[in-house]
Amino acid sequence: SLIKFNKMSFLTRVLHCTRLGSRMSGSVVRRSFPGFSGCMGIHTTSSQRDLMEFFDDKKHWGEMEVKSGRAWTKDELRIKSNTDLHKLWYILLKERNMLMTMEHECNEELETFPSPERVDKVKISMENLEEVVRERNRAYHQLETGETGERPSRIIEDVLGLENAVQLSEHPVPKTEADELVVKRVEKDTKAFMSKLNEQKTIARTRQRNRDRNEVMHLLRRFPHLDRKMLAEKFPDVEIDKLLEKDMCRGHFVPNEKL
Secondary structure, eight states, X not given: OHHHHHHHHHHHHHHHHHHHTOBOOHHHHHHHOGGGTTSOOOBOOOOOOOGGGGSOXXXXXXXXXXXXXXXXXXXXXXXXXXXXXXXXXXXXXXXXXXXXXXXXHHHHTTOOOSOTHHHHHHHHHHHHHHHHHHHHHHHHHHXXXXXXXXXXXXXXXXXTSOEEEEEOOOOSSOTTTOOOOOOOOOHHHHHHHXXXXXXXXXXXXXXXXXXXHHHHHHHHXXXXXXXXXXXXXXXXXXXXXXXXXXXXXXXXXOOOOOO
């Protein structure tokens, strides 16, 4: 009973110290529990986290500008380990939540959000980090299995007849047995819609081709000695040789001869 009382007394002191956030020395642990002689002393630290972590530092409140660094680049992230990338992701996630909270609060109070470009920098950093992680996953899966490991996708026609790339996913219930509302496609309406859509696309392509041709003609009138190869690379859909045969490509002056 005395041993049980001593153990209970020790546990009471442990709970009391844990509640107060203090540290217990290793001598107390070894004296109360001899089996813990080779272990480190038990200690706890008081947590200082509160809702203020969702807000910016108070010294930045009311400022018109807050200095910040640039976004993380892919080359900088590629040299880091997976553990560092994992830690950095949660740091960026916490920073993004803080900035979004401050932006919302400023909008509610009709105040100016200082340095809004910080949100874009964090977003770019997170996108670059995610792309680097995906690169490593693809390289690992290609080495081990010969596949990318990405979620497979397939081209599927929707109700309107448009083709969309949809990523495949698992379903707990087969699609044929699912109680989902299936919108049936009317072939007559679909053909009429696709006909008008193709007509609009053709008109848009024709207008773009005419704009490119007119711009090339304007450049040739102003600069007769312009590099034809450069024009062909910039406007691949324009037949420059045929345009040179037209009078509209010639300016109202005699061009200077090449020296």
